[in-house]
Structure formats: structure tokens, C-alpha cells
Amino acid sequence: xxxxxxxxxxxxxxxxxxxxxxxxxxxxxxxxxxxxxxxxxxxxxxxxxxxxxxxxxxxxxxxxxxxxxxxxxxxxxxxxxxxxxxxxxxxxxxxxxxxxxxxxxxxxxxxxxxxxxxxxxxxxxxxxxxxxxxxxxxxxxxxxxxxxxxxxxxxxxxxxxxxxxxxxxxxxxxxxxxxxxxxxxxxxxxxxxxxxxxxx
Numbered sequence: 001x002x003x004x005x006x007x008x009x010x011x012x013x014x015x016x017x018x019x020x021x022x023x024x025x026x027x028x029x030x031x032x033x034x035x036x037x038x039x040x041x042x043x044x045x046x047x048x049x050x051x052x053x054x055x056x057x058x059x060x061x062x063x064x065x066x067x068x069x070x071x072x073x074x075x076x077x078x079x080x081x082x083x084x085x086x087x088x089x090x091x092x093x094x095x096x097x098x099x100x101x102x103x104x105x106x107x108x109x110x111x112x113x114x115x116x117x118x119x120x121x122x123x124x125x126x127x128x129x130x131x132x133x134x135x136x137x138x139x140x141x142x143x144x145x146x147x148x149x150x151x152x153x154x155x156x157x158x159x160x161x162x163x164x165x166x167x168x169x170x171x172x173x174x175x176x177x178x179x180x181x182x183x184x185x186x187x188x189x190x191x192x193x194x195x196x197x198x199x200x
Contacts, residue, residue, distance in 0.1 A: 046141035083115030114156040146186040
């Protein structure tokens with residue numbers, strides 16, 4: 001049996017399970033890619049990069065412009081999680097937030113993005129052997145990019161660190177921002193984070 005035949009058989013079995021299951025499972029393309037891999041990163045792909053800079057894990061989100069062996073040229077944004085770094089150093093963030101600083105990925109990086117960050121335009125090469133590089137779909141990229149462009153880290157940091165009347169004012173500012181966003185995926189993600197952090 002060839003590898004291709006084996007993969008096809010696995011997909012058929014999973015689809016049959018989904019159809020016959022009492023739960024509403026949906027198999028998306030991204031699930032298939034996760035199970036069987038998607039090959040090498042190529043120009044035009046969107047990526048999430050963990051870039052260690054002086055013992056600090058910054059993240060880079062962007063679009064691949066060129067690939068030269070292990071080196072890829074990326075245009076995007078470099079993000080330094082200064083707020084979370086400060087809280088961890090001060091002993092105010094333990095457990096999961098500390099783990100996220102040590103090993104950020106596209107799913108857990110929200111712990112970085114609900115606190116202050118420093119950003120800069122990034123247009124350089126990264127070495128995939130040195131910097132962990134993960135393919136992300138276009139929708140995920142635009143949610144993360146929109147989070148930065150809409151200044152959501154600062155707004156969340158203000159709400160979560162304030163108390164009393166200041167917190168109420170910061171929460172009102174966040175709600176106004178949420179209502180002003182029209183991009184569906186970003187808005188849904190924003191509401192989900194606001195609920196999980198008990199702001200809503």
C-alpha cells in the first residue's frame with residue numbers, strides 16, 4: 001500500500017466517523033493539513049515565527065516573500081511581549097503565561113496579546129533551523145494582524161490592570177472598539193477573548 005493510498009483510507013475512515021457520530025464533527029481543510037502535513041513553506045504563505053532575541057522570544061507574523069533553502073524572507077510585524085515579560089519578572093504571572101513566553105505558538109500567543117507589546121515592521125530573512133516557523137492560514141494571520149493594528153493589546157492591558165472607575169472607563173473604551181470593528185473573524189475572536197477574560 002502506498003503512502004497516498006493509506007492517507008486516502010484514513011480520510012475516508014475519519015469522514016465515516018464524523019457522519020455516524022452523534023456529535024456534530026466537521027472536518028476542515030486545516031484539520032487534514034494538521035494530520036498529514038502540508039509540505040514546505042513557500043512564497044505567498046503566511047507564517048508565525050518564534051524569534052529568540054537576547055533570550056526573549058519575540059514573535060513575527062507575516063507573508064513569505066522568498067525561500068532560499070532554510071532561509072525565508074518575510075514581510076510582516078515583529079512583536080515583543082513587554083507587558084507579559086514585566087509581569088513574569090515581577091512574579092505576577094505564573095503557570096501558563098510563563099509557559100507561553102517560553103514556547104509561544106499561534107494558539108497560545110493570545111496571552112501575549114492581551115498585554116502591552118512593542119511592535120516594528122519586519123522585512124528580513126529568518127532561518128527556519130534557528131527560528132521555529134509555523135504555517136498559518138490567511139484568516140488566522142489577518143486576525144493576529146488586526147489585533148495589532150487595532151491597538152487591542154494596550155486596550156486589554158488597561159482593562160485588566162485597572163480597578164474601580166478606571167476599569168469601568170477602560171471597559172467602556174473596549175466595548176466601543178469592539179462595536180466599531182467590522183471584520184467578522186477579528187470581531188468574533190475579540191468577543192471570545194473578552195468573555196474568557198471575564199470582561200464580558
